[in-house]
Amino acid sequence: MQIRRRRARTRAVQPKGWRLTQRIDESPAVETLASRILLGFFPRGCTAIRLRGFCALRCLSVMAVSTLLVVVVAVGAFFAALARGPIASDWLAPKIVEALDDLYSHRYQFGLSSVAIASTDHGLTFTVNGLAVKDGERTVLAAPRAQLSVDPRSLLIGRLTPRRLDVLDLELRLEVLPNGVVAISAPGADPVAIPLDAPPPQSEPTAEPQAASAAAAPVPSLRQAAGALRAVMNFIVDPESPVAAIDKIGVSNARLVIDDRTLDKTIVYDDLALSFDRIVGARRLRLGATGPSGHVGAEVEAKGAMGERRSLDARLRGLSMEEVALAAGARTLPFDTDAPLSLDLHFALAGDGRVVEASGKFSVGEGFFRLEEPDAEPFMLQELSISGRWDMERRLLAIEPVEIRTGVARLTFKGALTPPAEGAGIVALSFDLVRPGVFLPERHGEAPLAIESAGLTATLDLVAKRYKVERVFLDGPEVHATASAEVDGAQPDGTHLKYAIRATQTPIRSVLRIWPTQVAAPTRMWMDEHIAAGVMRSGTLTADLDQQAMIAGRYERPPPDAALRGDFDLDNATLVDAVPGLWPINGMNGHIALTGRTVSFVASSGVMESAPGRKLAIAEGVFRAPSLGPDPAPAWIELKLVGGVEAVADILSLKSVAPAASLPMDANQLKGQIEGKLRIDFELGLSAKEEHTRITVDAETTNLSMERFIGKERLENAALRLISDREGLRVTGAGRVFGAPVTLDLRRAAGEKGQAQAQLSLSLDDAARQRAGYGFNGVSGVVGVQVQTKLPIEDSESQFEIDFSKAALDHPLPGVTKATGKPGRASFTLVKRPDGSALEQLQAEAGPQQFSGVVELARDGALRSAKLAQAKLSPGDDMRLEATRSGEGLKLVVRGANIDARPLLRYLTQPSTEPAAAAAAGKPPTSDDFDLDLKSPIVTGHGKQILSNVDLRFERRGGKPRQLSLTGNFGREPFAAMLTRHPSGAPQIDLSTSDGGAFLSFLDLYHRMESGALSATLLLNPGRSDGTMRIQDFYLQNEPAIRQLVMQGAARVDDKGAAHFDPDSVKFARVQAAFTWANGRLNLRDAVMSGTDIGLTVDGYIDMARDRIDVSGSFVPAYGLNNLVSNIPVIGLMLAGGQHEGVFAVSFRVSGAFSAPVLTVNPLSVIAPGLLRKVFGVIDGTGTGRLPESAPAPH
Incomplete structure (x- = not known):
């Protein structure tokens, strides 16, 4: 207690700080530490009063150390927490927004959703989520994340000063719409539509479109270009520039998506990184991304300060033409290439802003290059570099060198571009070949085409939109060509293109090598494939194409006919493979005429040789393509040929020609001459088909011969016309075979073979x-x-x-x-x-x-x-x-x-x-x-007579019958004939039948007889046959001669009216005659035919071969009574006129044609008996036995 009271009293009287010393003194541990610290500051022997002042200072030091320890512990705890992850610090968002507003002078409104403090490679960084940038009511940027680095020194005074801003995970989408509008958008941002190539609105039409166009789009002058360059450099290096207020602005881990709906194509760039850094004495912009063509990079560096010399260097690498077109706002380009592009630019400004240096180099790497023309052939581009520098003294852009290295050419140019003067729009451009160049061979065996000099002079009126190539020329040992061109973009109906190409004394192969493949492509393609040699003596190609014609060309449609004109004169040309397999036509001289839709080649000479000695001279030749444009395009060749027919046969035997026209024989068997026309219709273009080839031949041959024409016989001296067309092959004409004339008509339908x-x-x-x-x-x-x-x-x-x-x-x-x-x-x-x-x-x-x-x-x-x-x-x-x-x-x-x-x-x-x-x-x-064996139930003869059940056997040897056996029936009456031998050894035929009328009618000898038993013998002598015939009991029916004789010789009725006999059916008892048959002529001798009522005597002949008859005789009425006197010797001759006649008789004669005989009767002979009647018969020719003078008497 006492001790406590004593301490309390002591505290009451002690000054401030005493307890500290007391505790130090009282504490053994502290005493030792404190004493060591304090003894260093306070010397021994200091009094208490002095010590009290010193203790106050010591207290303050302890407090400072304590505070420091607290701060260290706090910082350590902060960084320990930061090591485990970002520390949310949303309470800093207003401060960051305020700092950004101050940085950009309150031109934009910034918004943040959350803020966190994180540790990055750049130190302590604020990580911002939901960064939004607005310009008025429109959201300019909405990024999911961003990183903001601040100046740590500003933090000591309680301010946030941004020094680095990185936007992370940004996705930018760019859409190229079909209407030519580019829409840019990002997630959370309002899309921005930027029209491309959109014409400015016009309230009223103008009467001067050219002036309006010039006013709407003034041409930038050099002063304006220099001003723009100064503005760019001031923006980069000016300390008052918005970008100068911050050390770095960047975009990291971004993604750019380009959706080109005009081409229905999407391009994606990943790992997009953009940085704008401040380095010592310079500002640097870097851009990089990974796209379809690989990594793309760009770097721009600006050095210097305001009022001093400044420079700008830009380098672009790995660009593709597609990316350049997109950056330039062009939806399509007139060409396509996959070659990488690079660009280097250097500019320098003096302190007063004057441009003192400007240079650059544009390079194209290895890749293919093709114009956006359907018929343009692509080629490999190995290198293309264009270097230029601004010449201050001459005030022009010196372009040197221009290196061209492709798969078809090696050329080096230098040139100059003179910009327009102030207020003007004309740009002058010129190029000249620095050293000899060469066009490389395109085919095996082709020689390089040397170019000794070449150049170009052009003026570009950017105000009037007129671009004129005043002269382009190529000159070398094998090429002499010039050209000019003009593009007029100010016409009301669109752009117009004019050009003219001229060449003289240039091999045709050299012309084709410099002829652009897209100009008259079908014709050029055909000429390139089929004209192997020749010299173009002179040639001109001119064109005047409007915009519609140029657009049509992109769709492989020809220009109007009058828009294109070409005229070429060729010497000593060689035409090969006019159709596949056709032999070359050499030495052709001719003229080529070309229009927008037609092409023709008219040749005046040429020779084709299908084999040694088989030549065809081309007197005239025409190639025409009358309608260019469609693919395939129709074309035809027509040749007028003179030469050997063997060569034409060789042509028609070609595999490519034979399906359309070929000769059906071996060409080696033909000899002769031919003159005519050969026409070949075919197709041009990529879609041309060989099966559509048509061959037309119209030719005439002379002195033609063909071996083995018919068997082993040859065709000789033939003159033929050969036609082969769509209908097929036709050969007509005449010649000789077997020594006789022959006409030939050969045909084969189109498409047939063999x-x-x-x-x-x-x-x-x-x-x-x-x-x-x-x-x-x-x-x-x-x-x-x-x-x-x-x-x-x-x-x-x-x-x-x-x-x-x-x-x-x-x-x-x-x-x-x-x-x-x-x-x-x-x-x-x-x-x-x-x-x-x-x-x-x-x-x-x-x-x-x-x-x-x-x-x-x-x-x-x-x-x-x-x-x-x-x-x-x-x-x-x-x-x-x-x-x-x-x-x-x-x-x-x-x-x-x-x-x-x-x-x-x-x-x-x-x-x-x-x-x-x-x-x-x-x-x-x-x-x-021959031997004849004939059997038939019915055998019909003359007069409708039928011989039934005929059995005939006949043999003839040496022209003479050797055996005859004939049997049959005329109705019910049998007939038989057989060959027997006459006592003289001559063959003799014996005939017998009970129906002689039917037999005579059957043999076409006489047709008015009925019935009658006939028997006859026929002696067969060489050249003639003699025989006798006898017939009994027969009738003559309707015999006109009998009727007329009866009417002349006697009445048929008596005084009482009773009929004596019927003249239409006269019965005879017998007839007998001797006859001779020779050469179709029947001679009758002493023929007598008699009955009860009348009788007849007949002599004469019937010539059946000549259809003649001449017989005469006497008609004796009442023969039974009238003939009685004739049997009395001497008296019978005087009164009756001879045997078988009568006292009263009528003399008659039958003559004329056998098919229409004429009967002549002497009426006076009725009253002249016997011998007197004979005299009258001699006078009037009706006498018995008279023969006409023209008929020779039988042997």
């Missing part, structure tokens, strides 16, 4: 037929033959049409006859066989004669056999015939149901004229020996 169908028309006489191996016996005269066959004729089947109208048929088959001039034809298919040939499908007719079947011939053309399923010698015949040659004879077997025997009767009764014809020609007679 052999062609030919129709040959031959006129074969006897010698020609024998030479051809078709010498038929019994055929004489000229036979017209039409053959339809395939050429060449080898073993192929041939269709024959034979015209016998100019030939005579004399039983080539028994019973087949035809006179010259009468119609006759045959058709069959000739089939070649090893041992001969066969006539299949034979159809023959000559008047009523018709045959069908198969005939086989020997090698010499002689008949070997025949099988005729139908054989008609007359209408109504129904018979079959088989003929087989055995030795020298022919065996005929005839079977029929109904046979008309009249042709066979003529054949059997008329000997062939071949022996006489052969004798007259000095040749041995041909053999016509």
Whole structure:
């Protein structure tokens, strides 16, 4: 207690701070520490009063150290918490917004959603979420995150001064709309629409569009360009610039999406980074991103300060043309390339703002390059660099050098660009070749095209929008060309383009190498492929294209016809592959005329050689493409050819030509000359098809020969016209084959291949037929033959049409006859066989004669056999015939149901004229020996007479009958004929029948007799037949001669009116006559026909071959009584006139045509008896036995 009270009193009187010293003193641990600290400050021996002052100071120091310890602990705790993650500090958001507003002078409104403090590579950084920047009511930027670094020194005075702003994770979307508007948007930001290429609104139309255009878009002058450059540099280096107030502004980890709806294409750039840094003495802008073409980078560095020399250097790397077009606001470019682009620029300003240096270099790396023209060919670009510098003295841009390295050219230029003067808009541009250049070969074996000098002079009127290339020239050993061009963009209907290209004494291959592929592309393509050599003596190509024509060109449509004109004169040109496989045409001189929609090439000379010695001279040649534009475009070549037919045959045998037109024979078998036109229609363009090639040939040949035309026979001395067109191949003309004239009509339809169908028309006489191996016996005269066959004729089947109208048929088959001039034809298919040939499908007719079947011939053309399923010698015949040659004879077997025997009767009764014809020609007679075996139930003869149940066997040898056996019936009356021998050894035919009238009518000898028992003998002598005939008990019906004789000689009724007899049916008891048959003529001798009432005597002849008759005799009425006196010797001669006559008789004569005879009667002979009647007959020609002077007496 005492101690406590003592301490309390002590505290009451102690000054402030005493307890500290006391505690230090009292505490052993503290004492030691405090003493060590304080003893360092206070020297020993200090008094208490001094110590009290010193203790106050010591207290303050302790407080400071304590505070420091607290701060250190707090900072350490802060950084320990920061190490675990950002520290939310939303309470700092108003301060940050206020600092940003002060930084940008309150031009924008900033907003933050949250703030956190984080540790980054740049130190202590404020991480801002939901950064929004507004300009009035429009949101300019809305970024999900941002980082703001501040000046730590400003924090000591309680201020936030931003020194670095990085916008993170920003996604920017750019849309190019089809209407030409670019819309820029970001998540949370209002989209911005920027119209591109939009015309300014006009309230009223102007009468001077050119002036209005100039006023609306003034051309920047050099002063304005320098001012813009100064403004850019001031913006970068001016301390008062908004960007100068902050050390760095950047965008990191951003994404840019470009949606080009005009091309339906989306471009994405990832890892977009943008930084604007302040470094020592300079400001630097860097931009980088990864796009479709790789990494794109740009760097701009500005040095200097206001009022001092300043410089600006810009470098761009890895740009693509697509990105340049997008940055320039161009939706499309007139070309396409994948080559990387780079650009280097350097500018320097003096302290007073004058531009003292300006230079740059534009480079294009390796890649392809292609104009946006459908027909432009792409090429590989190896290097393109353009360097330039501003020449202060001459006030122009010196462009040097311009290096061009492509897959087709190596060129180096230098030039100059003179900017427009103040207030003017004309820019002058010129280029010249620095050193000789070269166009590289495009084909194997092609030589480089050297260029010794080249240049360009142009003026660009930017105000009037007229761009004129005054002169472009290329000159070298193999090229001499100039050109000029003008683009007028101020026309009311759009841009106009004019150009003119001229070349002289330049090889055509060199012209094609400098001819732009997109100009008259189909024509250039065809000429490039088909004109292999030649020199262009002079050439001009001019064009005047409006905007519609240029747009049409992009869609592969030709310009108007008058918009393009070209004229080229060629010397010694070579045309190759006019159609695939065609031989070169050399030495062509001609003229090419080109318009917007047509092209033509007219040649005046040329030579084509398909093989050594096979030449064709081109007298005229024309190539035309009458309608350019469509793909494919039609074109044709027409050549007038003179030369060997072998060369034309070679052309038509080409694989590319043969489907359209080819000859069906080997060209090696042809010889001769040809003159005519060859036309080839084909297509131009990428879609051209070879199968659409059409060949037209119209030519005439002379002195043409062809080996193995028919078998081994050759065609000689032919004059043919050859036509090949869309309808096919046609060859017509005439020549000689087998020594006889032949006409040829060869045809083959379009599209057919192989052999062609030919129709040959031959006129074969006897010698020609024998030479051809078709010498038929019994055929004489000229036979017209039409053959339809395939050429060449080898073993192929041939269709024959034979015209016998100019030939005579004399039983080539028994019973087949035809006179010259009468119609006759045959058709069959000739089939070649090893041992001969066969006539299949034979159809023959000559008047009523018709045959069908198969005939086989020997090698010499002689008949070997025949099988005729139908054989008609007359209408109504129904018979079959088989003929087989055995030795020298022919065996005929005839079977029929109904046979008309009249042709066979003529054949059997008329000997062939071949022996006489052969004798007259000095040749041995041909053999016509045959055996005939005929059976038929009905055989029809003349006069509608029918011989039934006919069985005929007949043999003839050496032209003479050797056997005859014929049996049959006329109604119920039998008929028989057989061959016997006369005592002299001559063959004799004995005939017998009970119906002589039917037999005579059957043989076409007499048709008015009925009944009668007939017996006859016929002695067959060489060249004639003699015989006798006797008929008993027959009637003559309706005989006009009997009727007229009766009317002249006696009354038919008596005084009481009773009829003595009927003149239309007169009965005779007998008739007997001797006759001779020779050469179709029947001579009658001592023919007597008598009955009870009348009698007749007849002498004379009937010439059936000549259709003549001349017979005379006496008509004796009341023959039974009147003839009694004739049997009395001497008296009978005096009173009756001879045996078989009467006292009273009528002399008559029948003469004239056998088909229409004339009866002459002497009425005085009725009253002149016997011998006196004979005298009258001698006077008036009705006497018995008188023969006309013109008819020779029979042997």
